[in-house]
Amino acid sequence: MSALLDPRRVKQDFPIFANNPGLVFLDTAASSQKPNVVIDRVSDYYRHDYANVHRGVYRLSARSTELYEGARETARRFLNAADASEIVFVRGATEAINLVVQSWGAAFLKAGDEVLITELEHHANIVPWQLLRDRIGFTIKVAPVDATGGLDMAAFESLITPRTKMVSVTQLANATGALLPVEAIIRLAHAQGAKVLIDGCQAAPRLQVDVRALDCDFYVFSGHKTYGPTGIGVLYGKRAILNDMPPWQAGGDMIETVTFEKTTFQQPPARFEAGTPDISGAIGLATALDYIESLGRAAIEAHEGALTEYGMDKLSRIDGIRLVPAGQRRFGILSFAVEGIHPHDVATLLDGKGVAVRAGHHCAQPLMEKLCLDATTRASLGIYNDESDIDALADALKAAQAIFAR
Amino acid sequence: MESRDLYQDIILDHGRKPRNFHALEHPSHFANGHNPLCGDKVTVFLEIENNVIKDVSFQGRGCAISTASASLMTEVLKGKTLEEADKLFKAFHAGVTGGEVEAMPEVLEDDFERLAPLEGVKGYPTRVKCATLAWHAFEAALKSGEVGATVKTE
């Protein structure tokens, strides 16, 4: 049975709502709230099973290691990766991208090469490449958005050349909610021999993701946006590619043998997880991913898709509200301008009504510049949102307009 | 605290129709203020002669709070000595950050009163920087003179 999502029931799984009566939380794109199962799992783990991993001979450490590696297996299943060794635990998407840049990029990019990104990227998928470029001297090309706010695929295609070694793109733009055609992007990139990194921060919690069907080379997401703890995230990399990548941080756990003359390194994923990892974070994340699966990925996608449509319709009926263009398909994120009211004032006024939204450039300054906006107000959806949250947003927006209309 | 207390009529008025909203042709001092978090930008221009602010103006883009604050600032600063301006700044800053506000000398009382509507931001910690941005730019302009400067508040 493909069950429908019941957001009222889901809301009861998230104690933040009982503890903040009246809270209308519409900032899941920044970070999601946490369900009881995740909060409880993390504290239960510390209460019952905690010890360092990969080190102790004693049973408690073995149990802890089993849970940590079990979390890796859960993440593998979540992405449908071929093997758990393709899952590297990191602090979050930012660290995952920096890992790829500093390990893969530093080893395989040289002057004359090109890295292709898009105007829709989060700073986390721009700045790490710039830092490495300044050291190595390759070129960063930027595929533009078209007039509809979607990725300009014709321009994108013309920018992929045999010099393109890496295409690093977001699957779902955090600033506008634009969904990118990653399947086509990956096909075009591979046809020119380029590797592809997909920034799945906003997509992983909302869409059904299958890295093998996508055939991307890297996929990254953050646990805290996926109903899991902060401080944990996932880098997926194809086994053969990870195998060829050098370590990026060094220390315990990532070595095979160490002498003062020469050190040999572990196979992936251990090679990329120097030091004691965020064990409880990984276990909490696995619980979050299981929780998502228990609701049903298809049900979540259908629910948030329908709610996005509802929100677009509702907002477009309010005079003076203009949705920021987001291409052919907008998903889970509603970014908009309110005529005559700066986004920061909008967000303060909405907060006065208990409606939590984000205002600002959403870590996408180049995109804002392109869209001729200093900032926008952004409402983003999660599994606990329903039509009543959108209605509350619309009412609060009208109240804000009334205050400014004086 | 109600939103209406923060967005008082005078703030909406100055936010929509900022006063002294232009560049000075020959400023003796100027500085840019920038809040990278929200993108608010302001440039404050000063013409100072014999320790007195002969003229002051600003340009920029921002929310109602930051625009109104800059506008009101230019109104109260015009004609003040630098010592008086400093007193107003310190008292204003203390007021919006919930600090101890020193009593104003009588000549400044009315001016300080004009800034009072902005005190509402102290109930909104994330908005205090909007209210102080222009003042920080003013301070930076004083220090840097005609070469200009850029200050950031985050």
Ligand SMILES: Cc1ncc(COP(=O)(O)O)c(C=O)c1O
């Ligand atoms: C599309 C996208 N990429 C990257 C990031 C960075 O994620 P994190 O801060 O969790 O590392 C975010 C988070 O805002 C995002 O939305």
